[in-house]
Amino acid sequence: MAIPLFDTRRPVAPLRAAIDARIAAVLDGGAFILGPEVAAFEAELAAYLGVRHVVSVANGTDAITIALQALGVGPGDEVVVPSFTFYASAEAIPPTGATPVFCDVDRDTMNVTAETVKAALTPRTKAVVAVDLFGNPADVAAIETLGVPVVEDAAQAAGSLLGGRRTAALGTVGTLSFFPSKNLGCFGDGGAIATDDDQLAEEVRVLRFHGSRDKVSFERIGWNSRLDELQAAILRVLLPRLDGWAEGRRAAWSNYEAAGLWELVAPQAPTAGAEVCWGLQVVRSRHAELLEQALPGAGVGARGYYRTPLHLQRAFEPWTGDGRVLPLPATDELARTHLAIPMNPLLSRADADAVTVAVRDALDGAA
Structure with a gap:
């Protein structure tokens, strides 16, 4: 096509030499899981977002599920989520044992609002997934006034701001996807969870690594969900260009x-x-x-x-x-x-x- 829907090649073409060099350094270093590139990328992304913690995971879907679990969502609970969004925003809810409850969106912004969420709340509502649809930030602060924890699904919105604050940092916890077509996309799958809450961040770190802090003692039934070193290295080249x-x-x-x-x-x-x-x-x-x-x-x-x-x-x-x-x-x-x-x-x-x-x-x- 003369004008494709996506163009993932041209923006990164000038960065090819830097990306190749970073990949070569990872191969030479021999660390591939939760190594120095992941640690550096998490710190750099946290600084960019203006949050205390970024915990990377395998993909954006896992990011939502793990964030919900870290918030204590489980069997018998309900999670409100828009129906007009990508499947993963709601697919991430049943693995926690909770029930997805679908709400409407505003026609013009295409986003959930405090009003559309309020219509779907029940005494069993434990959390809301607010999607920044197609890059457009949802008014997370207004939704939080309803008194229910909000997971900001910023998968499509890296680089956007609302009131001077960056998406994925608009509320208590935000999630990102680094799927290749995203605003900040790696060369495979990847995701992250962002928060200022120290306890929540620690819970996420435990959940992403089999429910363990030390690879020996296992506290929770967790996930094997980690961003690998190669993708982190690539993302470190791309983040300054976002x-x-x-x-x-x-x-x-x-x-x-x-x-x-x-x-x-x-x-x-x-x-x-x-x-x-x-x-x-x-x-x-x-x-x-x-x-x-x-x-x-x-x-x-x-x-x-x-x-x-x-x-x-x-x-x-x-x-x-x-x-x-x-x-x-x-x-x-x-x-x-x-x-x-x-x-x-x-x-x-x-x-x-x-x-x-x-x-x-x-x-x-x-x-």
Whole structure:
């Protein structure tokens, strides 16, 4: 495609020599699990986020599960989670023994709010998973006023800020994914948990390593969930570039605006006070499915991500059957009308113009 949905190669191409050198150093050092690269990356990411602790894990899904367990979530509890999000945000809940309870989102920001979460709370609610969807920060502080612990799922939002604070650090505990397509992506799987809470961080460290502190005594049934040294080494090269890439993604959003795209489709609205590092550029249109079919033929990547929201997915039937889900009108609408179009830190005004022309041509054909 002339303008792909993702472009994971061009942004890191100038860093290839530095990455190769760091990988070679790991191979020469012979430490591959929980070694010096992991320790250094955790410290550097904690400093970047402005938190006391970052504990890396194997992937972003494990990060949510372990964070919930560290908060004491278990059998008999409920965890509120949006239905309009990636499967992993809710998939991470049942391994704790808790029940996922699906809530709606705001149509314009596409995020959970204090109001949508409040509608789903019950006396059994033990936590909320608040997703920073497509890079747009959720108002975690407002949700925390409901009196329930919040896990901020910032998997899609590394590099974003809300009120001057970085995503993954907006509440008591935040989680990140380093999947290759993310704003800060490694060359495989990886994840992390961020917190200022010393006790919570220690609990997470125990849970990520088989429930043990010393490899001899085992206190908990934990997880084998660790970021490896090679991925940590790569991430140490990439992390200093994240803010520059965030500026590039914000510029891409502005390029679309200048090209007139927002006259044709509705963009995801930034949360008030946010500086968004757009993980995806998602728009709304009543012709979303037509655009999804037409744009690739014009050389423009396009994809509908969550056409079937989570509360309608087969895997969650044990928790959603027999009408046990609230009405979710914004979720239902967004499932029909959303569409992801190209977004990357190097997306130029010419790219934005080409996407806009392709969208206009496709919509003219639908008239």
